[in-house]
Amino acid sequence: MTADGLPSFGHSPTAVAPARGRRLLDRALARPSLPAFAGLAVVLVFFGVQAPGLLTTGGLASVLDSAALLGIGxxxxxxxLVSGQFDLSIGMVAVGGALVTGLLIGELGWGTWPALLTSLAAALAVGVVNGWLVVRTGLPSFLVTLATFLVLQGAGLAGVRALTGSGRIEGLSSAPGWSSATAVFGSTVQVGDGRFRIALVWWLVLTLGATWVLWRTRFGNAVFAVGGARRAARELGVPDGWTTIVLYCCTASAGWLIGTLGLVRIGGVQASAGLGTAVDFVVVAVIGGCLLTGGYGSAIGAAVGALLHAVARQGVVLAGWDARWFEAFLGVLLLVALLANGVVRGRLRAVPRS
Structure with missing residues (x-):
């Protein structure tokens, strides 16, 4: 009998506690961003010992500046990735958007804001084309966006050299509206020996906004549905085509923002390839808990993955190691993330829904 006079049926509180504890553990392990948080804690402790300068305000500012640009993308x-698609063109969209802005200002004498809006429209057009091609042709998004990357790289870099005689555009800071653009995209705050840039604010706002959209809106539900079971989602009336196109517009806009932040920061732009950066974006998303098969992941996890990436990169530099060790370290992180994500997804399937 229990204390209130009811029959116990042979169960004791100690028998219930382990089952409840296991359920809590399963739910914790089902969080896509959990491996990234765990990895960040380990890397912070490791490089905090190897390079104490990482924990100063100057070191923190360097880490956050690197993480912000990587985190936006x-x-x-x-x-x-949650929707089951790739975009390898985002790095070149960043370079291309900055080149368009620079050419309009430097070669045609446009004001800063008209040039920025025009380059944004061009970036969105790339996103629409990528999404439309993926939806209409059914081709793998990896190949479609790789083709887009090659077109943008060849046309953009060759075009700039033909128009300017070099691969660099400089001297843009005297254009009308540049000071207001600097306030929006280039502001800094000095704290101690560290200079914190407004890119950090953009990163935080976009991460919180993406998290809200993904988990609190019908569009977010459509993203998960399309990535988890595209055919079933289509049969249930989910607009998978429009969802895909909107997502490609989002990555194109993120690329434009990254390019604009860099353009305003240095007052110019260097024509260069952007495939390596695009791969880094995929890496931090996977480290953050996204599965390459779609239907699983989080914006918070990707943001933490970017922070982990930046801590490792800056830690290697401040510790005085050969910079090539960072690539090996990143490869290990990616492999561990892939293995951990597989385990977490298995836990997620095993957790009962309530």
């Missing part, structure tokens, strides 16, 4: 790519 990583969050957008994470949403696309």
């Amino acid at each position: 990583g969050v957008a790519v994470a949403l696309l």
Whole structure:
């Protein structure tokens, strides 16, 4: 009998507690971003010992500046990965958007804001084309966006050299509206020996906004549905085509923002390839808990993955190691993330829904 006079039926509180504890553990392990948080804690402790300068305000500012630019792209790519798609053109969209802005200002004498809006429209057009091709042709998004990357790289870099005689555009800071653009995209705050840039604010706002959209809106439900079971989602009336196109517009916009932040920061742009950066965006999204098969992931996880990436990169530099060790370290992180994500997904399937 229990204390209130009811029959116990042979169960004791100690028998219930382990089952409840296992359920809590299963739900914790089902969080897509959990491996990234765990990895970040380990990397922070490790490099905090190897390079104490990492924990100063100057070191923190360097880490957050690197993580912000990577995180902006990583969050957008994470949403696309959740839907089961790739985008390898985002790095070149960043370079191309900055080149368009620079050419309009430097060669045609446009004001800063008209040039920025025009380059944004061009970036969105690339996103629409990518999404439309993926939806209409059924071709793998990896190949479609790789083709887009090659077209943008060849046309953009060759075009700039033909128009300017070099691969660099400089001297843009005297254009009308540049000071207001600097306030929006280039502001800094000095704290101690560290300079914190406004890119950090953009990163935080976009991460929180993407998280809200993914988990609290019908569009977010459509993203998960399309990534988890595209055919079933289509049969249930989910607009998978429009969802895909909107997501590609989001990655294109993120690329434009990254390019604009860099353009305003240095007052110019260097024509260069952007495939390596695009791969980094995918890496931080996967480290953050996104599965390459779609239907699983989070924006918060991608943001933490970007922070982990930046801590490792800056830690290697401040510790005085050969910079090539970072690539090996990143490869290990990616492999561990892939293995951990497989385990977490298995836990997720085993957790009962309530």
